[in-house]
Amino acid sequence: MIPDGIAVLAEGLRKRYGAAEALAGVDLSVPAGTVHGLLGPNGAGKTTTVRALATLLRFDAGRAHVAGFDVVEQPDEVRARIGLTGQYAAVDEVLSGRQNLVMFGQLFHLGIRDARRRADELLEQFDLTDAAGKSAAQYSGGMRRRLDLAASLILQPDVLFLDEPTTGLDPRSRNGVWDAVRALVADGTTVLLTTQYLEEADHLAERISVIDTGRVVAEGTSDELKSRIGGDRVEVVVRDGADLAAAAEVVGSVAASAADVDPDTRRVSASVRERVTALGEVVQRLREAGVVVEDIGVRRPTLDEAFLYLTGHRTDQEVPA
Amino acid sequence: MTTEAPVRPGHRAHPAPAATPSARLRWAVADGWVMTKRNMAHVVRAPEEVIIYFTLPIMFVLVFGYVFGSGMSVPGGDGGDAYREFLLPGVFVMTMLYGLGATATGIAMDVGRGVVDRFRSMPVARSALVTGRSLADLFRALLEMATLLVCGLLVGWQWHDGVGNAILAVALILLLRAAITWAGIFLGMLVPNPDTVSVIVFPAAFPLTALSNVFVAPELMPGWLSAVAQWNPLSSTVAAARELFGNPGLGGDSWAADNAILLAVAWPLLLLSVFVPLAVRRYQRLSR
Numbered sequence A: 001m002i003p004d005g006i007a008v009l010a011e012g013l014r015k016r017y018g019a020a021e022a023l024a025g026v027d028l029s030v031p032a033g034t035v036h037g038l039l040g041p042n043g044a045g046k047t048t049t050v051r052a053l054a055t056l057l058r059f060d061a062g063r064a065h066v067a068g069f070d071v072v073e074q075p076d077e078v079r080a081r082i083g084l085t086g087q088y089a090a091v092d093e094v095l096s097g098r099q100n101l102v103m104f105g106q107l108f109h110l111g112i113r114d115a116r117r118r119a120d121e122l123l124e125q126f127d128l129t130d131a132a133g134k135s136a137a138q139y140s141g142g143m144r145r146r147l148d149l150a151a152s153l154i155l156q157p158d159v160l161f162l163d164e165p166t167t168g169l170d171p172r173s174r175n176g177v178w179d180a181v182r183a184l185v186a187d188g189t190t191v192l193l194t195t196q197y198l199e200e201a202d203h204l205a206e207r208i209s210v211i212d213t214g215r216v217v218a219e220g221t222s223d224e225l226k227s228r229i230g231g232d233r234v235e236v237v238v239r240d241g242a243d244l245a246a247a248a249e250v251v252g253s254v255a256a257s258a259a260d261v262d263p264d265t266r267r268v269s270a271s272v273r274e275r276v277t278a279l280g281e282v283v284q285r286l287r288e289a290g291v292v293v294e295d296i297g298v299r300r301p302t303l304d305e306a307f308l309y310l311t312g313h314r315t316d317q318e319v320p321a
Numbered sequence B: 001m002t003t004e005a006p007v008r009p010g011h012r013a014h015p016a017p018a019a020t021p022s023a024r025l026r027w028a029v030a031d032g033w034v035m036t037k038r039n040m041a042h043v044v045r046a047p048e049e050v051i052i053y054f055t056l057p058i059m060f061v062l063v064f065g066y067v068f069g070s071g072m073s074v075p076g077g078d079g080g081d082a083y084r085e086f087l088l089p090g091v092f093v094m095t096m097l098y099g100l101g102a103t104a105t106g107i108a109m110d111v112g113r114g115v116v117d118r119f120r121s122m123p124v125a126r127s128a129l130v131t132g133r134s135l136a137d138l139f140r141a142l143l144e145m146a147t148l149l150v151c152g153l154l155v156g157w158q159w160h161d162g163v164g165n166a167i168l169a170v171a172l173i174l175l176l177r178a179a180i181t182w183a184g185i186f187l188g189m190l191v192p193n194p195d196t197v198s199v200i201v202f203p204a205a206f207p208l209t210a211l212s213n214v215f216v217a218p219e220l221m222p223g224w225l226s227a228v229a230q231w232n233p234l235s236s237t238v239a240a241a242r243e244l245f246g247n248p249g250l251g252g253d254s255w256a257a258d259n260a261i262l263l264a265v266a267w268p269l270l271l272l273s274v275f276v277p278l279a280v281r282r283y284q285r286l287s288r
């Protein structure tokens, strides 16, 4: 049975490509009318999960319900209730933006007049009116993304899947997408959003599932995820990369756990219990060790660190499949 | 249509998925027609591709008809004029064959570009993409035929047995084109990369036309080549068209030559019965 008020439910989804397991048992449960973030690095299985839930991909094991219907048994019912904006824009490149939206409207079985009216509304809403007559091939990446998003909103869907909807958008377009998502959710749509941007998940999603190598490794609100990695963090930036090891040793000995080291930014950080005492101690020991410090401070952990802690690697690192 | 829901931003509408078989059929036809219009809009918006496809047959008419034509002999006449009368039905059919490339490339482009993912995530009839493509390509073939007929008349080709038979000949040529379209749809899904498609299609199409009665009467070929050329599906349609147009080049005493019209119906139907199910199945299994 599907619990009441759950718009997206996945249990033990598995998908294998040859020897590689893209999904190794994904579980998800998204209450209706909320935004759920699916957060993970490249190759984690985000797109595979979305495609499975959107009836595009047959999975090997597990079950999935979307908008109250079984994805495998009743795909047509599901398709009538979902919108999908995939990772790569799925529009007709030759047709104009307007022709695209009218065509998709007709394929949603709107009459030609309603399809045209809806197309014009969406072009307006997504700031594409001026480019409405141009081929989608002549659109910039951001315009194409917006057209793609508009196409998935022709009928207001019960469940909207957004696979990295703001990748490649400028800040203004990104805010436009976020506003559109918030407006939809206010109207009762459920949104499953994948992203590599922790900031995006933090902003939009009520709950977040962290996914890595085909598994959900953590789930909760962003505050819950942050608190799982402990309290405040001491952060040190050294002037000379050669001092990183020494700094890491100092910070680690003061902190509750081993320090995280980011060689790119010459940054060492670790979570601590007593922020002021710990900071003083770190400053003193670094001076004794002769490490030149460029910056030092105490702050709340970011979701990035939560991610690193949960998956064992950073968001921008490729996972070997 | 009167049942559509009013659509406003913020309005939710679920068109019920077609429940009854007749409703399903109605949507399949409606969706297929939307896809047909989509493909025809492509031709209007990007006509260069069609123009390229036209230059090839016109070039063949000129090169074979005028350069080699005067030296060629055909059963039932000698010299350039007779050869051009003989050649034109072959060029009609050859143009239909080269349409295979256009169809396969179009489908391969769709499948590779992700727009098909959107169709598949929508409550669209599963058959719409392929039926829309085949119908649009048939319209296009009609356009090509009209142009070729005009070209033919300009170089002195004619039909001699009445308009009715001429129309029948064109219908047989279009039937073959329909079969070729479905082969192209299947190929386009098998090799979902437009560049690979053209690398496969063009080298394969030329020998198919050379080993047929398009340029040379099979009776003039050596033994087994002649048999292959006579049983080539292209040859059946070409021979049937020559017969119905009243053009020279009939002859040979093989069964295939005697029953050209029968074979010109049977071959395409056989090809359709193979490629339609293959293409539909392939579409249903995309990206699994």
Ligand SMILES: Nc1ncnc2c1ncn2[C@@H]1O[C@H](COP(=O)(O)OP(=O)(O)OP(=O)(O)O)[C@@H](O)[C@H]1O
Pocket (backbone or CB within 6 Å): A017, A020, A021, A022, A023, A040, A041, A042, A043, A044, A045, A046, A047, A048, A049, A087, A196, A321
């Ligand atoms: N069609 C396919 N054939 C083979 N392997 C695949 C296929 N699709 C996905 N994979 C593999 O499955 C794993 C998950 O891929 P997926 O596209 O779901 O990741 P993702 O989280 O969306 O990554 P990204 O952030 O790069 O979009 C990867 O290891 C990928 O190589």
Ligand SMILES: [Mg+2]
Pocket (backbone or CB within 6 Å): A046, A047, A048, A087, A163
């Ligand atoms: Mg992805």
